[in-house]
Amino acid sequence: MSHKKSSHTRETAIRGHIVTFTGDPFFHPANESLRDIPDGLILVQDGITQAVGPYDSLIAQLDKNVVVTTYSDGLITAGFIDMHTHYVQASIIASFGKHLIDWLNHYTFPEEARFSNREYATTIARIFFDELLRNGTTTALVFCSVSPQSVDVFFEEASRRNMRMLGGKVLMDRNAPPAILDTAQSGYDASKRLIAQWHGYGRNTYAITPRFAPTSSEAQLEAAAALHREHPDTILQTHVSENIAEVDWVQSLYPNRQGYLDVYDHFGLLGNRTVLAHGVHLTARENARCSETGTAIAHCPTSNSFLGSGLFRVELAKNTEKPIRVGLGTDIGAGTRFSMLETMGEAYKVAEMTGFSLDGVKLLYLATLGAAESLGIADKVGSIAVGKEADFVVLDTKATPLLAFRSQQVESLQEQLFVLEILGDDRAVAATYIAGELAYRRARQAPPPHPKLSTSKKEPV
Numbered sequence: 403m404s405h406k407k408s409s410h411t412r413e414t415a416i417r418g419h420i421v422t423f424t425g426d427p428f429f430h431p432a433n434e435s436l437r438d439i440p441d442g443l444i445l446v447q448d449g450i451t452q453a454v455g456p457y458d459s460l461i462a463q464l465d466k467n468v469v470v471t472t473y474s475d476g477l478i479t480a481g482f483i484d485m486h487t488h489y490v491q492a493s494i495i496a497s498f499g500k501h502l503i504d505w506l507n508h509y510t511f512p513e514e515a516r517f518s519n520r521e522y523a524t525t526i527a528r529i530f531f532d533e534l535l536r537n538g539t540t541t542a543l544v545f546c547s548v549s550p551q552s553v554d555v556f557f558e559e560a561s562r563r564n565m566r567m568l569g570g571k572v573l574m575d576r577n578a579p580p581a582i583l584d585t586a587q588s589g590y591d592a593s594k595r596l597i598a599q600w601h602g603y604g605r606n607t608y609a610i611t612p613r614f615a616p617t618s619s620e621a622q623l624e625a626a627a628a629l630h631r632e633h634p635d636t637i638l639q640t641h642v643s644e645n646i647a648e649v650d651w652v653q654s655l656y657p658n659r660q661g662y663l664d665v666y667d668h669f670g671l672l673g674n675r676t677v678l679a680h681g682v683h684l685t686a687r688e689n690a691r692c693s694e695t696g697t698a699i700a701h702c703p704t705s706n707s708f709l710g711s712g713l714f715r716v717e718l719a720k721n722t723e724k725p726i727r728v729g730l731g732t733d734i735g736a737g738t739r740f741s742m743l744e745t746m747g748e749a750y751k752v753a754e755m756t757g758f759s760l761d762g763v764k765l766l767y768l769a770t771l772g773a774a775e776s777l778g779i780a781d782k783v784g785s786i787a788v789g790k791e792a793d794f795v796v797l798d799t800k801a802t803p804l805l806a807f808r809s810q811q812v813e814s815l816q817e818q819l820f821v822l823e824i825l826g827d828d829r830a831v832a833a834t835y836i837a838g839e840l841a842y843r844r845a846r847q848a849p850p851p852h853p854k855l856s857t858s859k860k861e862p863v
C-alpha cells in the first residue's frame with residue numbers, strides 16, 4: 403500500500419448524498435453503472451475507504467470518537483481526474499490568437515524554457531496544484547518541461563500534498579529552440595534517473611513523455627519505447643492528431659508511415675499503458691488500431707475549441723465493436739479552464755456539434771472512473787469503493803444563485819448532474835478530500851465591505 407502510514411490509525415467519516423460509478427454508462431444503463439446513495443456515509447481509515455453505504459446501515463459500525471462531517475446540500479463523488487494537462491503552461495493560459503504550431507512556437511516554448519529555474523518551477527507548481535484542489539481534481543496526468551528539475555519540483559509538490567499524480571519529463575530533440583532540446587541519449591538517461599527516483603514513491607507514477615512526433619527524432623522515439631519496455635508499469639503519454647496542419651507535418655517528417663498514429667505504432671509506443679491527447683482527426687482505421695492495442699485517448703474539449711483544432715468524436719471512440727478507453731483532459735494552458743465541471747460542459751457542446759448527446763452521467767464517468775480505467779489506476783481511484791484511496795469532491799448544488807434556482811427544479815439525479823456540469827465551475831466545489839483528509843474547503847463568501855457613509859448625510863431608507 404502506498405498510502406501514508408502513521409503510528410495510530412486515522413479515521414474519518416463523511417455523510418451526504420453519494421454518487422459513484424460501478425460500471426461504464428456508455429455500455430450499461432445508468433441505473434446499473436451508477437450507485438446513488440441519497441443519505442450515505444463513507445468511513446475512511448488511514449486514507450483508504452473502509453465502508454460506503456446508507457448512513458442508517460453504517461452508523462452502528464462507527465467508533466463513537468470519530469466525528470462525522472455532514473454535507474447537506476451536496477453531492478459527494480470520487481475526485482475528478484484530469485487526463486491531460488501541462489503544469490508548465492499554467493502562465494500562458496488565455497494567450498491570444500494562435501493555432502497549434504504557432505501557439506507552441508510563440509507561447510509554449512519560450513515559457514517552458516523558464517523551468518530550468520527551480521524557484522520559478524516551484525512557484526508555478528504550487529499555483530497549479532492549488533488550482534487542481536480548488537476545482538476538485540485529485541489526480542492528473544501531467545506534462546512537465548524538458549528540464550528534469552521541472553519533474554523533481556512536480557513530484558515534490560505532489561508528494562507534499564499526498565496526491566495521486568502521474569507525470570514526466572518532456573522528450574524533445576528537434577524542431578524547437580536549442581535551449582529546450584535534449585538528445586535521444588540525454589532524454590533517456592534523465593528519464594531513467596527520474597523513474598528511479600519518483601516512480602512508485604508515495605502515490606506518484608512516472609509517465610514517459612515524448613511531446614509529439616514532430617519534435618522527436620526516430621532515435622528518440624526508439625529510446626522512449628526502450629524505456630517503456632524496461633519499465634512497463636510506467637505510463638507513456640504523447641499527443642496525436644490534434645490539428646490538420648500537424649497531421650500533414652507528421653506525414654512529411656515520416657513519409658514511410660501510414661499516417662500519424664502509425665509513427666507511434668511503428669516504434670512500439672501504443673498499448674494499454676499509453677495515453678494519447680486529442681485524437682481529433684484520427685481515421686476509422688486509426689481508431690480501430692487504438693482499440694486493438696488498448697491505447698487510451700484524452701479528450702480535451704476546451705483546448706480543441708480554443709485553438710480551433712476541431713471536434714473530437716466521442717461516440718466513435720466509445721463504440722461497442724471496437725471500444726477505446728476515453729477520459730477528459732483540460733490541456734492547460736491551451737485549455738481554458740482548470741474546472742473539470744466546465745470541461746464536462748464543453749465536452750457536451752462539442753458532442754452536440756457532432757450530432758451526439760452526452761448525458762450528465764456519461765460526462766461524469768469520463769471525468770472519474772472512465773479516466774481511472776484509461777490510466778490503469780481504477781483499482782486505486784476513480785470511484786468511492788471499499789479498498790480504494792479516499793479521494794473525494796463535494797459538489798454544492800446551490801453554489802450560485804442561478805445553480806440554486808435551477809437545481810430546485812430538477813426531477814432526477816441525472817438532471818442534477820447535467821445542471822452542475824453546464825452551470826458549475828470552481829464555485830461549485832465545496833470541498834476536496836485527499837486520502838480521507840480535507841485538502842480544500844471553499845471559503846465562505848465575504849460580505850461586501852460596508853460603504854463609508856458620511857455622518858452629515860444619511861441616505862433615505
Ligand SMILES: [Zn+2]
Nearest residue numbers: 488641679733
Ligand atoms: Zn497537451
